[in-house]
Amino acid sequence: MTLQTPPRYLFIGGLHRSGTSLVNRLANALPGAGGITGSAAPENEGVYLQGAIPHTALSGRPMHFAINPAEHLTEDHPLNSLKTRERLEHDWAPWFAPDLQWRVEKSPVNLTRMRLLQQLFPMSQFIVVLRHPEAVAASVASWVDEAPATLIDHWLAAQAQMMADLPYLHAVMILRYEDIVADTPKALRRIAGFLDLPETSTPEAIADGNQQYRGATEMTASQAEQVARWGYQPGLHVVPYEGLVQHPLRAVREAAAP
Numbered sequence: 262m263t264l265q266t267p268p269r270y271l272f273i274g275g276l277h278r279s280g281t282s283l284v285n286r287l288a289n290a291l292p293g294a295g296g297i298t299g300s301a302a303p304e305n306e307g308v309y310l311q312g313a314i315p316h317t318a319l320s321g322r323p324m325h326f327a328i329n330p331a332e333h334l335t336e337d338h339p340l341n342s343l344k345t346r347e348r349l350e351h352d353w354a355p356w357f358a359p360d361l362q363w364r365v366e367k368s369p370v371n372l373t374r375m376r377l378l379q380q381l382f383p384m385s386q387f388i389v390v391l392r393h394p395e396a397v398a399a400s401v402a403s404w405v406d407e408a409p410a411t412l413i414d415h416w417l418a419a420q421a422q423m424m425a426d427l428p429y430l431h432a433v434m435i436l437r438y439e440d441i442v443a444d445t446p447k448a449l450r451r452i453a454g455f456l457d458l459p460e461t462s463t464p465e466a467i468a469d470g471n472q473q474y475r476g477a478t479e480m481t482a483s484q485a486e487q488v489a490r491w492g493y494q495p496g497l498h499v500v501p502y503e504g505l506v507q508h509p510l511r512a513v514r515e516a517a518a519p
Contacts, residue, residue: 290464298358299356440519442470454515
């Protein structure tokens with residue numbers, strides 16, 4: 262009797278309007294990988310299709326969830342249990358194609374749940390998507406009644422928390438939206454390398470969505486100093502960023518390197 266290898270999970274997270282849906286589509290295009298399809302959930306996000314981790318209308322709010330202590334879930338959370346894992350798999354299973362090597366689940370709130378998800382699915386991997394904070398602030402302005410400077414402060418706080426979580430994660434990669442739109446085939450190759458899957462052709466033409474936000478409110482000098490580590494500068498300017506890939510295997514790290 263041959264035992265079937267269970268699928269592994271790739272969780273994609275990031276602030277709203279950062280490009281998580283774009284990365285989800287790229288990952289789903291890879292042979293052996295696939296995401297949630299056919300559901301009525303917004304953007305087919307798995308967070309809406311499960312009852313294991315409570316997700317109310319007050320959860321996951323744009324430019325709020327990432328600095329809400331109650332939504333930062335780690336390995337110490339009471340939901341770190343076999344029961345939670347089994348409920349997640351039960352609720353998600355109908356929405357994934359059979360025989361996948363990788364189940365790709367994209368929800369912005371994964372940004373603050375990576376440590377718990379790693380405990381529930383020990384062989385899972387994570388992609389965090391970043392986008393210029395001025396573009397994010399301008400993009401969510403119609404959703405959130407806050408000043409641009411406040412939204413950028415939220416961006417900074419969210420990434421600071423994410424950085425504090427990174428040492429606990431075995432396998433995580435940070436991708437910038439700007440690098441994806443500048444060279445999509447390269448970004449797709451990196452994702453394939455991170456998952457140890459064969460490469461494929463780019464599934465779609467991708468335009469630079471930041472262009473529509475030219476003239477948006479710029480960061481303050483203090484904010485600019487803090488975001489410089491990510492290669493972001495005032496006026497939506499972007500400079501090279503060394504990137505980050507963590508994985509136990511050197512071959513995977515090299516295949517996914519910038």
